[in-house]
Structures are given as structure tokens and as C-alpha cells.
Amino acid sequence: MLGRTYDNQLCSIARTLEIVGERWTLLIIRDVQLGLRRFEEFQESLGIARNVLTNRLSKLVDDGLLVRVCYQERPARYEYQLTGKGKDLLTAVVSLMHWGDEHAENPAGPPRIVSHAGCGGDVREQLVCTECGKAVGQDAILMLPGPALADSPS
Template structure:
């Protein structure tokens, strides 16, 4: 598979994977949701090599997930801010964090707790059906070919 043209793939997951489906990219996005915005801050909190960080940030900008915004004119300095497209990745990150909490946790308990400002409570993310509001389980979902494809990919 040619990962550089994966965004032309027929399958939605492949396209998502092309954009954010590697280790560093996912960790960088986590930092973004924790309000990290600057090159040095990403680098020191992730211990990623500067070379790769630079590559990944460029890629995220190219995909429209981050915006590169100047915060100082002289010297020219930029920070990286999530676009709406980037903010919409929140369910992806939260789903992964929650799975990690549930299945890869250790005896110390979870590293972070999430509070929902709207209701004031500590919560877990739950994925539900947009139509009936019930929690989703793989076995209750049936897949149909959509207009974009005949084969079962998805």
C-alpha cells in the first residue's frame, strides 16, 4: 500500500489512517488537546526527535488538522493550533484513552480524569447511536455498501 496517496483510498478508515494513523501523530494530537502549541513544548514533553516532529507537524498542517499561526514577528515564531477538523478528532483520541484506561491500566489507577464542564461530573466517553442514543456494540451493527463503493470496506 502506498501510504502517501492513502487519502485517495476508497475506504474512510484508510483515509483517516493516512492522516493520523501513526504513533507520533496520535501522541502529538493528545498534546494538542492538552493545550500544547509550540515546537519546543511538543518536543520536550514527547521526547520525539526534532526532525520527526517537524515532519509530523508539517503533515498535520497539510491535512488541515493544525494551523500554523505566528505569535511573534521578530523573530518569526509560530504555534500550532487545532482547526475544526482537528478538534473533530477528539472522539478518536478519547476512545483510545478510554480503551487504554480500561484494558491497559495498571494498579495505580488512571493517569488522568476527565471532567465535563457542562455537567460538572467526572465521566467516561461512551459511543452511542445518533438515532436511538443507545451505546454501540460491534455485533449490533450491520454494514451496507454506500454510494462511494461497492465492496465491503470501511
């Protein structure tokens, strides 16, 4: 059984959960991707306690997903912006959103739709082979041992 931390797990998903697995983290990342930047905006959107939000934002900054930027000198006020590392979570956030739309759906329909700014078409995440460029379906994927498992007893 997994505990609160995944230190003994030789698994990329477990390591990722150490960073983004806390209940509020992906919701904060979602809100930043939606354009929210300030503490009060997050608090209003999420209904989260101030101390919990403060801790979450600090951890996201410490983990390099957000950067805290001063937007006002007197009094000092800050906003939060995604770093490249934080922006790289977009595919995961969209994928979780689409999964929820399909498997934990709201009777009124999806709360948000991801649309291509260029043509207005729907945007879907997909798995693509880096060698041939083709979209790869679930049945055509092999999950093989990587370099980290070379010295690990199976």
C-alpha cells in the same frame, strides 16, 4: 497484507490512517488538546527528535488538522492550534485513551480523567443513533455497504 500506504483500500479507516496513523500524530493531537502549542513544548512532552517533530507538524498543517499561527514577530515564532478538523478527533483520542485505561492499564490507575467542566462528572464516548437519539450498544449496530461500495466488486 497492508503496505505503508493504503491507496488500494476502499475503507474509511485506511484513509484515516493515511492522515493520523503515524506513531507521533495522535500524541501531538493529544498534546494540543491538553493546551501545548509550541514546538519546544511538544519536544519536551514527547521526547521526539526535532526533524521528526518538524515533519509531523508540517504534515498536520498540510492535512488541515493544525494551523500555524505567528505569536511573535521578531524573531518570528509560531504556535500550533487545532482546526475544526483536528478538534473532530477528540472523540477518537478519548476513546483510545479509555481503551488503554481498560485494556493496557497502568497499575497506578489512569494518567488522565476526562471530566465535564459543567458538573465534574466523568465523560464517556458513546455511539448515538442520529434518528432516534438513543445510545446504541455494540450488539445493535449493523455495518452495511455505503455508496462507495455500490460500484465496487465485493
